[in-house]
Structures are given as C-alpha cells and as structure tokens.
Amino acid sequence: MGENSEIRAVHTDFESVRFEVLKGSAIIEIGQIDKKSPIEIATPNGVLTLSKDTLLRIDVLAEGTRVSVRQGDVIASNGASKIPHGKVAMLSSESAPELAKLDKDQSDSFDLWSFNRAQTLTAANVQALRRTPRSEEHTSELQSQ
Numbered sequence: 001m002g003e004n005s006e007i008r009a010v011h012t013d014f015e016s017v018r019f020e021v022l023k024g025s026a027i028i029e030i031g032q033i034d035k036k037s038p039i040e041i042a043t044p045n046g047v048l049t050l051s052k053d054t055l056l057r058i059d060v061l062a063e064g065t066r067v068s069v070r071q072g073d074v075i076a077s078n079g080a081s082k083i084p085h086g087k088v089a090m091l092s093s094e095s096a097p098e099l100a101k102l103d104k105d106q107s108d109s110f111d112l113w114s115f116n117r118a119q120t121l122t123a124a125n126v127q128a129l130r131r132t133p134r135s136e137e138h139t140s141e142l143q144s145q
Contacts (some may be wrong), residue, residue, distance in 0.1 A: 010042070018042065021058050021065075030054045030072070043067075045091040049075040064092040068102055 005024025011017060018040040030039060030050050038051035043058060045065040050056075054072030058065060067074060067089045074083040081097045083089045086104075089097035107115075 021060055023060050025057065025059045027057045028054070043091065045093050046077040046097075051075070064090045066090055067097075070102065070104075 003024070005026060006022040007026055008020045008022060009018075010020055014034075015037050017037070020042040022044070028041070028050075030053055033039060033050065033052060033054075035051050038049045041048040041050070041058065043065040044060055048056075048058070048067065050072070052072050054074065055070040056072070056074055057068040057070070059068075067076065067083055069083050069085050069087055069089075071085050073085060075081070076083055076089060076091060076097050081089070083097065083099065086102050088100050088102045091097050
C-alpha cells in the first residue's frame, strides 16, 4: 500500500473476500486462489475480480482508476471487461476501460519498494525452509510416537 492510501477490508471469509481501494495506490499479489471463490476489489470506478494468480497495481486518480496487470488476468466491472497481463486499463464510471500496453521498464519508488520487499520475503522463506526438518524425518518421528 502506498503512502496516503486507504484500503478497507469488507469481507475476509475465504469464500467471499472483498476489499475496497478508496484512495491512493496498492500493489496486490495473489499466489494461490480457488477459482470458485474469487477475490473482489472495489475501486471508486469499478469492481475488479481476481480468480487466478495475479500481480497488479491499482492507482486511484482524479481522472479514474488505473489498473496495471503484470501477471494473471483481471475482470473489471462485474465481468464486462477483461484486462489481460501486460496491459494497463483506465477505469471510469462513464465508459468501458481503455486498454494500453504496460511499459515494464517504467517504475516509481513504490514499484521499487514492492519489488525489494518481495525479494526480501522470498529470501526469508528460503531460509525458513532450510531450517525446517525434512518431511521424511518428520514422518518417521510421527510414526515412532
């Protein structure tokens, strides 16, 4: 979540997850998701539905909501429009989303912070896995009890 941003958790049940991005910017990464229980993200200019692994950025701006999809696909406005990976869409309450190619080389300090954070979390997870007993050892311990 970027500076001066506001996000609200509306529903947090596994079967019905819904957030609202009210203002500012958010980078959202979904690693695993049940296609039968998609995640909804409401913005001031439309609702986004995520039903597969996704990496996207949402920017609530004065002229609309910009949705940049780096991985996965996003459905906008209750299934009316698909925003595929590698595309940017400007959502407005008055017209269908306008799609453009995502410039992968364009980034700001928020993108860089998010990328560095993801690398740090990945490294921490690798370290944690190295410290975890192997599943074979764990299984034999359980069997001996």
